Each structure stands twice: as C-alpha cells, then as structure tokens.
Amino acid sequence: MNIRLYNARILTMEKDRPVFSGEVWIKNEKIAYVAEQSELEREVGRDFPRIFWDMEIDCKGNLLMPGFKNAHTHSAMTFLRSYADDLPLQEWLNEKVFPMEKKLTGEDIYHLTRLAVLEYLSSGITAVFDMYLKPDDTARACMDTGMRCVLVSGLNDFTSSIEQTEEEYLKWNRKNSLISYQMGFHAEYTCSRDLLYRLAQLVHKYRAPVYTHLAETKREVEECQGRYGMTPAVFLDSMGLFEFGGGCYHCIYMTDADMDVFRRRRLFAITNPASNMKLASGIAPVAEFERKRIPVAIGTDGAASNNCLDMFREMFLVSGLGKLKENDAASLDALQVLNMATVQGAKAMRLGKSDVLAKGKAADLILLDLQQPNMHPFHNIPKNIVYSAGKSNVCMTMVNGRILYRNGEYFVGDSAEHIFAECDRIVGRLTKQGA
Numbered sequence: 001m002n003i004r005l006y007n008a009r010i011l012t013m014e015k016d017r018p019v020f021s022g023e024v025w026i027k028n029e030k031i032a033y034v035a036e037q038s039e040l041e042r043e044v045g046r047d048f049p050r051i052f053w054d055m056e057i058d059c060k061g062n063l064l065m066p067g068f069k070n071a072h073t074h075s076a077m078t079f080l081r082s083y084a085d086d087l088p089l090q091e092w093l094n095e096k097v098f099p100m101e102k103k104l105t106g107e108d109i110y111h112l113t114r115l116a117v118l119e120y121l122s123s124g125i126t127a128v129f130d131m132y133l134k135p136d137d138t139a140r141a142c143m144d145t146g147m148r149c150v151l152v153s154g155l156n157d158f159t160s161s162i163e164q165t166e167e168e169y170l171k172w173n174r175k176n177s178l179i180s181y182q183m184g185f186h187a188e189y190t191c192s193r194d195l196l197y198r199l200a201q202l203v204h205k206y207r208a209p210v211y212t213h214l215a216e217t218k219r220e221v222e223e224c225q226g227r228y229g230m231t232p233a234v235f236l237d238s239m240g241l242f243e244f245g246g247g248c249y250h251c252i253y254m255t256d257a258d259m260d261v262f263r264r265r266r267l268f269a270i271t272n273p274a275s276n277m278k279l280a281s282g283i284a285p286v287a288e289f290e291r292k293r294i295p296v297a298i299g300t301d302g303a304a305s306n307n308c309l310d311m312f313r314e315m316f317l318v319s320g321l322g323k324l325k326e327n328d329a330a331s332l333d334a335l336q337v338l339n340m341a342t343v344q345g346a347k348a349m350r351l352g353k354s355d356v357l358a359k360g361k362a363a364d365l366i367l368l369d370l371q372q373p374n375m376h377p378f379h380n381i382p383k384n385i386v387y388s389a390g391k392s393n394v395c396m397t398m399v400n401g402r403i404l405y406r407n408g409e410y411f412v413g414d415s416a417e418h419i420f421a422e423c424d425r426i427v428g429r430l431t432k433q434g435a
Contacts, residue, residue: 001054001401002027003363008059009370010034011382012357013066013342019381024064025051026363029177029401034357057396063368063381066357067126067397068311069345071270072249072299074132075116075141076109079427080304089217089279097304103430106137111422113141118416119309120147121405124394126364129270129299129349131184131211133159135168139179145412146404148178148364150349152211155185155199162198169206177400182246182350184211188224188232193239200240209246209350211270212236215258216250217281233258242267247348249299251289252282262294268348269294271340273317274308275301286322287331297348298341315341315386334386367396 003026011019012034023040025033077097084096104112109132120128127148130138135151142149151172153165165183172181183203185191191199203210214232215221224232234257236242242261247268254262254269262269271284289296298318300309315337322332346355353362370381374388397405410416 002032002051003401003403004051004053004056005059005064005367006056007061008367009061009063009381010036010357011063011065013339014356014358019063021061024357024365026398026401029363031357031359031361031363031365033359059367060371062370062395063385064357064365065368065385066342066346066355067364067366067399068124068341069297069349069351069354070120070125070128070300070309070311071247071268071297071345071348072272072301073116073128073130073309074302074304075128075130075138076104076112076132077302077304078112078115078119078423079104079108079430080302081307083304083431085278085307089281090219092279092305100430101133104133106134108426108430109134109137110141111419111426113138114145114412114414114419115423116303116309117142117145117147117412118410118419119303121397121399121410121412122394123310123312123391124366124368124397125309125311126366126397126399127346127349127351127354129182129211129345131186135172135181139172143178144414146178146399146402147412148351148354148362148399149180150351151179151181152184153182155195156187156190157192157195158190162195162202165199166202169208180350182211183208184246187213187216187220188236189220193228196236196239196241203241203244207244209244210241211246212248214248214251215253216276218253221253231255231258233261237261237265247297249301250276250281250284252276252284254285254288259288259292259294262289263292267294268297268344270297270299270348271318272299272301272306272314273321274310274313275305277317277321278307279305283321283325285325286318287326287328290332290336295344295347296340297345298337310391311341312385312390319386334383337386338382363398363401365398366394368393369395 006023020036022036129150131152131154228235242265245266249270251269269289298314319332319337343355354364
C-alpha cells in the first residue's frame with residue numbers, strides 16, 4: 001500500500017537532526033522517502049517518478065516521529081489492573097499475582113494481550129518487549145492485531161523449561177515481519193543454579209543475548225548475596241549468561257561492580273519508573289548509567305503494577321525522578337529521555353529497522369496532535385513531548401505500514417467493545433474461582 005503523509009512536521013530521531021517540515025512516503029511495510037519541504041519542491045516534478053497513492057493524509061502541521069518502544073512489559077497482566085494495589089512487591093507477587101496467574105489459559109492470554117495492544121496503540125507504542133506465560137498466545141494476539149512484538153522467555157523453575165525456550169527461540173526467529181524472540185529468564189530468585197547453568201549453555205550455543213529482571217529490590221540483592229556471595233549481576237555474569245549482551249529490567253540497586261558488568265558486556269538497563277515508584281521499590285540510577293555509557297531503554301512493566309501502559313508518563317518520570325535523585329534539575333535532559341523511549345528501545349529489543357524515520361526503515365511511526373493547549377507554544381517540540389504531551393496527543397499509530405489507530409478508532413481486526421467484553425468475561429471467571 002502506498003501512503004503519502006504530507007504537510008507534516010517531522011522528527012526523525014536521527015542524531016542532531018531537528019524538527020523540519022516535509023513529507024513521509026510509505027510503500028508497503030517500509031518508509032520509501034523522508035524529505036524536507038524544500039527538497040520536495042526541488043525534486044518533485046522533474047525526475048521524480050509518478051506514484052499512485054492508495055491513501056494521502058494531510059497531517060495539518062502535526063508531528064510525525066518514530067513510535068515508542070515499550071522495552072519491558074507483561075501484556076496479558078491487564079487482567080490484574082487495580083486487583084492487588086498498594087502492597088509491597090514480594091507480598092504482591094507471592095500472595096496475589098502468582099496464584100491468579102496459575103488459573104490463566106492460553107486463550108485468556110490471547111484476549112488479555114489484545115486489550116493491552118489497544119492501550120499501546122493509543123499511547124503511541126509501536127513495539128513491545130513482552131515476557132509472559134505462553135508466548136505463542138501473546139504472539140498470536142499481536143499478529144492478529146498487527147502489533148510488533150519481541151517475545152522474551154520468562155524461564156523459571158515453575159512454568160517453563162530449557163527445551164521450551166529453545167523451541168520458541170527457533171520458531172519465532174524464522175522470517176516474520178512482526179514477531180521475534182530473545183532468550184531470557186524471569187529472575188535469579190526464581191531460577192535454580194542448575195537451570196541457569198543449562199540456560200547459559202543454550203545462550204552460548206546460539207551466541208544469543210539474554211534478558212532478565214534484576215536488582216529490583218534490596219531484598220532480592222541481599223538474598224542473592226546470601227546464596228552466592230555475589231550481587232545478581234555479578235553472579236549471573238559469572239555463570240556466562242551475559243557474554244553476548246542483552247539487558248536487565250529495573251536495575252535499581254546497582255553497585256559499581258554491577259555497572260562494570262553492564263559496561264563490559266554491553267548490557268541495556270531497562271528502567272520502569274512508574275512500576276518501581278508505585279511498588280516503592282526505589283529509583284534507578286539512570287543518570288549514573290548515562291555517565292558510565294550504559295545504554296538505557298524504557299518500559300512500562302505490566303498493568304498489574306503500573307497500572308497504565310503509557311510511555312508519556314514513563315518518560316516524564318524517568319526525567320523527573322532522575323533529577324530528584326541527582327538533586328540536579330539539569331540532569332537527564334528531555335532529549336536524552338526521548339531517545340531512550342525510541343532509538344535506544346529499538347536497539348535494546350534488536351529492532352534495528354524501527355529506530356528512526358529514514359528510507360528503508362520499518363514504517364513504525366506516530367502522528368502527534370500539536371494543535372492542543374498542552375503543546376503550545378512551540379519553543380521546543382521534542383521537550384514538549386516529554387514534559388507536556390500525553391495520550392490525548394496521539395492521533396495516529398502505524399505499525400509495519402498499517403494504520404492501526406487513528407482519531408480514536410482502532411483497526412485491529414476486531415472492535416474494542418468485543419475485546420473489552422471478552423476480557424470482562426475472563427476476569428469474572430478468574431475472580432469467581434478465587435472467591
């Protein structure tokens with residue numbers, strides 16, 4: 001499908017390229033052309049080929065930019081939104097979350113993931129890094145709705161196996177325009193040493209990066225030190241798990257030795273400020289990561305702990321909490337944070353074709369409405385996105401060349417009302433069982 005997006009302001013997220021006026025052309029799944037208005041006026045009408053447009057959209061001076069990359073989430077946890085709020089992490093997990101999750105079927109996960117996709121799209125998110133039970137059902141939901149998803153194994157002692165992880169890794173890394181898969185495990189504290197050793201063998205077999213929850217609470221770090229005499233990052237590195245890179249979620253209680261591991265192994269620190277703040281887990285040292293050249297990406301975590309799958313809120317909190325932690329209003333500039341939510345997120349997820357708006361890249365983009373009070377005046381549009389914008393500014397979300405959300409309407413193969421009804425039915429069954 002050939003789509004012309006014209007009369008737009010454009011933020012490509014390429015390094016040192018400011019906002020400009022121009023057009024973006026889409027051909028099927030890819031960006032075919034990104035041009036400033038002055039360039040178009042010189043070229044079009046001379047040697048430029050005539051194109052039959054399937055769709056032409058007047059952007060009316062609004063902003064085109066790459067979609068946000070949600071670098072850590074558990075999509076199907078939408079069923080636990082506001083179910084077990086205001087509890088400490090370990091109690092929340094062990095007494096509320098894990099017992100409810102045992103009741104989930106694959107079909108439940110399919111419908112609950114579709115609900116999350118609706119929220120992602122209305123928040124300008126074009127790709128998610130999803131760790132959850134039954135990845136095949138998460139993948140099916142994303143393919144049916146058109147959402148880009150990187151699955152990551154949630155391997156642990158209770159719900160999965162090395163054999164399952166290898167099977168999924170091979171299955172979902174075959175040619176697929178929307179779904180890919182990365183090695184991972186839930187956390188050090190849910191995996192035996194033997195299981196981690198066997199995973200390390202698998203990682204080395206495929207020379208694969210690996211991802212996990214890490215250093216989310218003081219208790220987690222202290223218990224790991226009690227078991228192995230090392231912090232989680234140092235222990236996992238000693239097992240050979242990080243030899244080919246990857247990343248870790250949360251990364252709040254980090255020692256200098258942990259940061260040395262991250263820098264040496266080229267690991268991403270994937271921060272989740274809203275979830276960490278709500279669970280009183282702490283504030284990640286994001287500014288310190290930046291000083292030490294440890295790459296940072298941003299995730300929402302799941303709707304059970306956040307409870308909102310909203311990257312605008314995450315960006316504001318990354319910058320705001322970072323400034324507070326550093327006691328420095330100049331720390332974590334908004335442009336750094338916007339880069340974490342787009343370019344760095346794509347790199348963390350191994351989505352090199354979805355990082356910026358440029359010819360040949362995946363057509364994963366959003367259109368932000370600038371004609372709202374919160375975006376005026378236009379002193380600095382990129383900073384407005386981090387400090388002022390919200391979901392209400394998202395007027396279009398495109399993934400893989402398909403418009404999936406536009407002006408409040410979803411184009412995901414099913415109505416929002418039907419998706420809501422299916423999820424309500426699931427939650428009714430699960431909570432009745434728990435009564």
